[in-house]
Amino acid sequence: xxxxxxxxxxxxxxxxxxxxxxxxxxxxxxxxxxxxxxxxxxxxxxxxxxxxxxxxxxxxxxxxxxxxxxxxxxxxxxxxxxxxxxxxxxxxxxxxxxxxxxxxxxxxxxxxxxxxxxxxxxxxxxxxxxxxxxxxxxxxxxxxxxxxxxxxxxxxxxxxxxxxxxxxxxxxxxxxxxxxxxxxxxxxxxxxxxxxxxxxxxxxxxxxxxxxxxxxxxxxxxxxxxxxxxxxxxxxxxxxxxxxxxxxxxxxxxxxxxxxxxxxxxxxxxxxxxxxxxxxxxxxxxxxxxxxxxxxxxxxxxxxxxxxxxxxxx
Amino acid sequence: xxxxxxxxxxxxxxxxxxxxxxxxxxxxxxxxxxxxxxxxxxxxxxxxxxxxxxxxxxxxxxxxxxxxxxxxxxxxxxxxxxxxxxxxxxxxxxxxxxxxxxxxxxxxxxxxxxxxxxxxxxxxxxxxxxxxxxxxxxxxxxxxxxxxxxxxxxxxxxxxxxxxxxxxxxxxxxxxxxxxxxxxxxxxxxxxxxxxxxxxxxxxxxxxxxxxxxxxxxxxxxxxxxxxxxxxxxxxxxxxxxxxxxxxxxxxx
Amino acid sequence: xxxxxxxxxxxxxxxxxxxxxxxxxxxxxxxxxxxxxxxxxxxxxxxxxxxxxxxxxxxxxxxxxxxxxxxxxxxxxxxxxxxxxxxxxxxxxxxxxxxxxxxxxxxxxxxxxxxxxxxxxxxxxxxxxxxxxxxxxxxxxxxxxxxxxxxxxxxxxxxxxxxxxxxxxxxxxxxxxxxxxxxxxxxxxxxxxxxxxxxxxxxxxxxxxxxxxxxxxxxxxxxxxxxxxxxxxxxxxxxxxxxxxxxxxxxxxxxxxxxxxxxxxxxxxxxxxxxxxxxxxxxxxxxxx
Numbered sequence: 001x002x003x004x005x006x007x008x009x010x011x012x013x014x015x016x017x018x019x020x021x022x023x024x025x026x027x028x029x030x031x032x033x034x035x036x037x038x039x040x041x042x043x044x045x046x047x048x049x050x051x052x053x054x055x056x057x058x059x060x061x062x063x064x065x066x067x068x069x070x071x072x073x074x075x076x077x078x079x080x081x082x083x084x085x086x087x088x089x090x091x092x093x094x095x096x097x098x099x100x101x102x103x104x105x106x107x108x109x110x111x112x113x114x115x116x117x118x119x120x121x122x123x124x125x126x127x128x129x130x131x132x133x134x135x136x137x138x139x140x141x142x143x144x145x146x147x148x149x150x151x152x153x154x155x156x157x158x159x160x161x162x163x164x165x166x167x168x169x170x171x172x173x174x175x176x177x178x179x180x181x182x183x184x185x186x187x188x189x190x191x192x193x194x195x196x197x198x199x200x201x202x203x204x205x206x207x208x209x210x211x212x213x214x215x216x217x218x219x220x221x222x223x224x225x226x227x228x229x230x231x232x233x234x235x236x237x238x239x240x241x242x243x244x245x246x247x248x249x250x251x252x253x254x255x256x257x258x259x260x261x262x263x264x265x266x267x268x269x270x271x272x273x274x275x276x277x278x279x280x281x282x283x284x285x286x287x288x289x290x291x292x293x294x295x296x297x298x299x300x301x302x303x304x305x306x307x308x309x310x311x312x313x314x
Numbered sequence: 315x316x317x318x319x320x321x322x323x324x325x326x327x328x329x330x331x332x333x334x335x336x337x338x339x340x341x342x343x344x345x346x347x348x349x350x351x352x353x354x355x356x357x358x359x360x361x362x363x364x365x366x367x368x369x370x371x372x373x374x375x376x377x378x379x380x381x382x383x384x385x386x387x388x389x390x391x392x393x394x395x396x397x398x399x400x401x402x403x404x405x406x407x408x409x410x411x412x413x414x415x416x417x418x419x420x421x422x423x424x425x426x427x428x429x430x431x432x433x434x435x436x437x438x439x440x441x442x443x444x445x446x447x448x449x450x451x452x453x454x455x456x457x458x459x460x461x462x463x464x465x466x467x468x469x470x471x472x473x474x475x476x477x478x479x480x481x482x483x484x485x486x487x488x489x490x491x492x493x494x495x496x497x498x499x500x501x502x503x504x505x506x507x508x509x510x511x512x513x514x515x516x517x518x519x520x521x522x523x524x525x526x527x528x529x530x531x532x533x534x535x536x537x538x539x540x541x542x543x544x545x546x547x548x549x550x551x552x553x554x555x556x557x558x559x560x561x562x563x564x565x566x567x
Numbered sequence: 568x569x570x571x572x573x574x575x576x577x578x579x580x581x582x583x584x585x586x587x588x589x590x591x592x593x594x595x596x597x598x599x600x601x602x603x604x605x606x607x608x609x610x611x612x613x614x615x616x617x618x619x620x621x622x623x624x625x626x627x628x629x630x631x632x633x634x635x636x637x638x639x640x641x642x643x644x645x646x647x648x649x650x651x652x653x654x655x656x657x658x659x660x661x662x663x664x665x666x667x668x669x670x671x672x673x674x675x676x677x678x679x680x681x682x683x684x685x686x687x688x689x690x691x692x693x694x695x696x697x698x699x700x701x702x703x704x705x706x707x708x709x710x711x712x713x714x715x716x717x718x719x720x721x722x723x724x725x726x727x728x729x730x731x732x733x734x735x736x737x738x739x740x741x742x743x744x745x746x747x748x749x750x751x752x753x754x755x756x757x758x759x760x761x762x763x764x765x766x767x768x769x770x771x772x773x774x775x776x777x778x779x780x781x782x783x784x785x786x787x788x789x790x791x792x793x794x795x796x797x798x799x800x801x802x803x804x805x806x807x808x809x810x811x812x813x814x815x816x817x818x819x820x821x822x823x824x825x826x827x828x829x830x831x832x833x834x835x836x837x838x839x840x841x842x843x844x845x846x847x848x849x850x851x852x853x854x855x856x
Binding site for chain 2: 173
Binding site: 100110112288297 | 649659663666667669788824826827841
């Protein structure tokens, strides 16, 4: 059991998924928007990064993808963020008037359409087979460090930046307005504030961060296959959010850390047979379901616990 | 001067005409009552004025600006304040935050929220909010969450949330429902005080004893249109009005 | 001719979707939330049937009957243990909870069953040729089953006392309770009915094709599409919606590759939610902010 390697992996995955969880916390925990399609931002960022930085397909290989622009990694990252923004715009704008379960279903449907697209369109990124061997960004520049460690630190830095930004938003009148909208959108409207502005802004501002996280994820996995970007990602992030309770950013990070630790510990166990490993993986899924149910019931959610914002005293 | 002009407004739901060519004007600075039996269309009219419904015909002008066709948030910004039959608030926010959330702040813009440039403005806003809480007797509850408030306190909070916005006109939907007599008197005093300071108020009420002692002008609605209007004494003894209420008497205190 | 063949195919698909969605719509109408775990209940029934039928060698009908009964009971137990205690938290919380339940059932079923493809031990029936079109007998059975299930449900809800209680409860739970209706009993009956329908749907899945443990997830999306087109909360609308979606999905094969068939369902969800969220039979007010 290589604890150092495990630690590095945990830090990396927690940082990457932590950003996505923070995004979801902003959208649901504070603004009350049920987004069942967060994986789409993540995936959009990952795929865009690859398409921009990948070399064009060679004639001899079996690749069927068409786009590979071979651009430097930083362009890939910017592109990834933009992709998240565009996807949020396309899916956010028409849903401005939907609430509750209708919003959940629409966001879910959009994400599944994208997922289906990545599976079916061979020319997009090799369809189900996906792209493997994606070169890790800045490999030479960072050769003085163990690359895995460098990536973990970069991801962690990204997480910290996002945390700071989101935390400041939450503690400001902006956060207060979001929570007011979550509590009673109509009451907010009667004070003259357009809730649709907040909704759209929340989607458009937070999605690029999740998309960037997706790009970093590609640097971590070096491959991009549709199987990595299923609704399961969305729901794992939801479970993390519920586990962390409180609907606070801190809670969100706590939740994702627990979930990732849980998953990595199970993955680290040496199983004798494939069947045993498969059973463990299945039971892990069941356990996550139980945790979600239990925590939803006994650790009530954001709207039911104390607000984390401090009001300036005069 | 007529602040709010309702002309020929109609609204149907399915085949039912809830508001039928309703027309009346509200004078600036007046305290007006809107009464009528259940189903007369009073709450529907409030929803039409505040933009939650759109009339199929007619016009609603505030200070000579057409409200019909605008979004509810914009109508509110133009100066229309309203409360609901069941008071609405932000349950997980404190009373103080409830009020703060009801006024615009530069901190509600994305960039300032991140860079914290709103702090000075926030301090002033907090002072102002505390003042308004005092006005409605809720200063002791400033830091309590709104979902810890009693029914009567919630109603006052809702009123405060609208008052802090400095609306031109305030629409109150059955403000005394579930409110103790003592609080009712306090409410009446508060409303008169507000009227004296220039606020125009329309009150929908079934509690006629409360209303007819408070307002200076009454509009009576039946079946979606105006039956008659006049001062409280005239209305009290108007046989047509009594008839309209026959069998469906509004609650008396 | 291709169109006609696809229409025949769509009839079968529609019948299946009708059965699968009725149970889901019933819960939405009566209990007020979207039970995402409904598809996993179908999976449970399908694999339980497989286990009894293919593994233990039971006759298919016996296996199916027992599996459906088990599924109904599981649905009820889950409702009593998990959903009822948090009903007061509102439909969105119940929706999220049902995701947890779906994970739970999926995890247990896949742990027990393992990976790989499974199929029932049922006689292979050749397709008949009717007027130049291929018609599979199983699909005809399914169509009949769908009709029977719909009629049975309709009769249950309109003619029996429990059914009428359920309808009263769906309109206004508190009012029904204060009028002396045994809400708990009606609720239990609803969950059992939903479980039975899920069971039927699961068995149908196994009859129509092979089974993998991921099958539930694919189904829930299409079920959601049908429910939304019907208008959440409408049962009669499901009948029309099931066939509308089925026709859209199968006719799309004329212009799109087969892999996109589910996408048609999702696209329908998006379009309906954006243009007419109340679906065929719902009302607008409950949908928008």
